[in-house]
Amino acid sequence: MKKFSMPKALTLFALLFPVAVMAQEGAYTVSLDYGPGVTNKIMFNRFTLSTGGKKDTAITLNGKATFSGIVNDERQRGQLIVIEGDYQRGGLFYLEPGKININYQGKHPVISGTPLNEDYQVFRELLNATVDSANVNNTGRPVTEFDPGMMNARFNVIMKFMAARPKSEISVDLLNEIGVRFKDKVQMVAAYDKLTASAKKTPQGIELRNRIKGLGAAKVGDMAPVFTTPDTEGKNVSLADYKGKYVLIDFWATWCVPCIAEMPNLVKAYSTYKDKNFDILGVSLERPDSKELWLKVIKRDNLTWKHVSDMKWWNCTPALLYNVSSVPANFLVDPQGKIIATNLRGEELQKKLAEILL
Known part of the structure; x- marks a missing residue:
């Protein structure tokens, strides 16, 4: 059980990437310093590859925060999310035995210890x-x-x-x-x-x-491995259902910031080509306890194509079939079921789809 005593600023702090934890055992203490400050409510989510997550929340006081616990001998992940507060400040860190110091007073967090x-x-x-x-010299969104x-x-x-x-x-x-x-x-x-x-x-x-x-288990020129996985309503969806269409198999996750950043590009591609024999099948690497968040993100970001997940995180069956070791990742499959391109993002995706569909 972790002990918390938290203090100062952030908001929606998007430390949405997992905090990697080495296979070491021992006690840790994390001391945060945001400078004189503002009260925030922070959630700390810690989980392992084989079990669900453990969540704790704490309130920052006077700009400082500490929390402590034990790192066991199983590789773990952690996540900090500021759910209430005055401004956004975040940054990844490794959870390992010892005293970890994180100073947020400068332009970027400084991690030491x-x-x-x-x-x-x-x-x-x-x-x-x-x-x-x-x-x-950037005058637009940072x-x-x-x-x-x-x-x-x-x-x-x-x-x-x-x-x-x-x-x-x-x-x-x-x-x-x-x-x-x-x-x-x-x-x-x-x-x-x-x-x-x-x-x-x-x-x-x-x-x-x-x-x-x-x-090489799934590469350009190979036939795409067929999988069957539950959709958002629990109904099984098979890749075989898409035979006769061009389909982009998109591996993503709600906790993956680059995946979310790429979604507007996928929305654009789907809107442009969905009536031209093209579809997208989203495969999400979600943890067992994240279905509600998964459904929320799909609705929030207007991801109107079919989505599936077996809620097994990195043990996701389609991800293992395609040897997906990081997300985002995608595979473009032709109407005969052959992989014709991989990892198309941004303008590369738009260019490839225009080449084969227009």
Whole structure:
């Protein structure tokens, strides 16, 4: 049971990415410092790959916050969401044994105190500089690292960090994250081979190796593996139902910020081509306790095509069939059931659909 004593500012703080936790055991304390301040209500959601989540809420007091607990020997995830408050401030961190300090008083959070977080802070500083540069002279909505137009830049920052720190467990996690952006298995293996032997022997390194072994299970030119999965009403939907149409199988999740950022592009594609023998089948990697949120996001974002999920998170059967190790990911299938393109986003998707449907 975690103990909380929380204090100062944020709102809808979208720390919507999982906080990775290494397979270590011990006590942790997280101290947050937002500066003099404002009261906020914060939810802390901690969950493992094999079990559901545990949620706690706390109120910040006088700009400071602390919470503590135990990291067990199973790999876990955590999530902080500010559900009431004055402004939005957030940032990922690693939950590991020791005292973790997060200072929110500057332009970007500064994380310190434990080995993984010290390493992760180096990556964040590289990425923050890239995003800040993209916002120079920008008079519109601020660019974020998760905007579709920043995906290549983020990929390049990750590759730069990995090259500089091949021993880092952060490098292993980041390679797991961006694996879907490699065009083929050869590129993925080349990046993996740059990691040190010690990094490859971590639980995450072993997991990454196993995923690489399965690469190529669903690639351009292959027949798309057929799956049957429950839809939002609990009725089974099969990929076979789409035979005779072009269908984009879109793997996403409500907790995935880049997935949500890409949705307007999918809405545009569906609206433009739904009457031209094209459809989308959304496959969401949701946790067992997130169906209500899943339905809410589908309605909120006007995602009017069919959606399915077996609510098994990373053990989602279609994701395993297609060897999906990170989201967003998608597969464009032709009327005969053959995969003709993968991971089309932004203008690449619009261009490909125009090429085959107009």
